[in-house]
Amino acid sequence: MRGEAQVLAMRLGAAVAEAKAFDFQLSRVHCPDELPSLDADLRQVAATTAEFIESSKRAQKWAVIVGWSRAIGKSPGFDLSIVAALEHSLDQAVLGIDQIDARMLRLRGAALEIAASGPAPSRGPAAIFARYIDHTRRYLRPVYVDLDLCAAAGPFLAALVAGLNRQLATDGACTPPGGLSRRMLAAAAALLPAHCRDRYSEEFLSEIGDMPRSHHFGYALRILWNSLELRHAVGTFMKTIR
Structure with a gap:
C-alpha cells in the first residue's frame, strides 16, 4: 500500500x-x-x-x-x-x-x-x-x-x-475473544474469591462475546484493572450476608 x-x-x-x-x-x-x-x-x-x-x-x-x-x-x-x-x-x-x-x-x-x-x-x-x-x-x-x-x-x-x-x-461483527483478551479475563477472574470465580468468568466471556472485536481489548483491560476493586466489593458483600 x-x-x-x-x-x-x-x-x-x-x-x-x-x-x-x-x-x-x-x-x-x-x-x-x-x-x-x-x-x-x-x-x-x-x-x-x-x-x-x-x-x-x-x-x-x-x-x-x-x-x-x-x-x-x-x-x-x-x-x-x-x-x-x-x-x-x-x-x-x-x-x-x-x-x-x-x-x-x-x-x-x-x-x-x-x-x-x-x-x-x-x-x-x-x-x-x-x-x-x-x-x-x-x-x-x-x-x-x-x-x-x-x-x-x-x-x-x-x-x-x-x-x-x-x-x-x-x-x-460480534466474535469470540482472542487469546490475549481471554487470558486477561482469566487473570481478572483468578483474583476474585474462589467461590465466585467461575460465575464471573462466565459473565465476562458472555459480555465480551456480544461486543465487536474492536472493543474486546478495551473491555478486558477495564475488567482486569478493576478486578481488585471487584474482589473487595464481593468480599464485603459476603461478610454482610453471613
Whole structure:
C-alpha cells in the first residue's frame, strides 16, 4: 500500500509543477481588444487551472499521508477516510484537466471562426490569438501524462478501499475473544474469591462475546484493572450476608 501511494504522491507533485508551468504560459496570453467576446472564456480557463492545481495538491497531501504517515495501518476507519479523501481529490484533478483542455479547444475554435469569417479588423488578431492558444496547450501534455499514470492508481485504491471495508465489517461483527483478551479475563477472574470465580468468568466471556472485536481489548483491560476493586466489593458483600 505505502509503495503505491508514494509513487502516486510523486506523480501528483510532477503534475502540479507542470500545471504551474502551463499556468505561467497562460498568464502571458492576453485577449486582443478586437475579441472582447473571448476574454471571459480565457479568464475561465485561468480559474479552472487554479482549481486543478489546488485539487492536485490536496490529492498529493492525502497520498503522502497514506505513503508515509505512521498513523496509517492502525485503524481501518481512519485509513478509509484518508483513502476516500484521496480518491475524491484525484477524481477532481482528472476532471479539472479535461475541463481545461475542453475550454482551450473552444477558445481556439472561436478564434479560428472569427479569423475566417469575422469582421475584417478582428481576423488578424483572432488568427494570432488561436496560435497562442495552440502554443499554450502544448504545456498541458506533460500534465496529461502524469495524470494518466495517476489514474492507473485506480485499481490499487479500489482494492485498498474494499480491503478496509472488509476489515471494518469484521471488526464490527460480534466474535469470540482472542487469546490475549481471554487470558486477561482469566487473570481478572483468578483474583476474585474462589467461590465466585467461575460465575464471573462466565459473565465476562458472555459480555465480551456480544461486543465487536474492536472493543474486546478495551473491555478486558477495564475488567482486569478493576478486578481488585471487584474482589473487595464481593468480599464485603459476603461478610454482610453471613
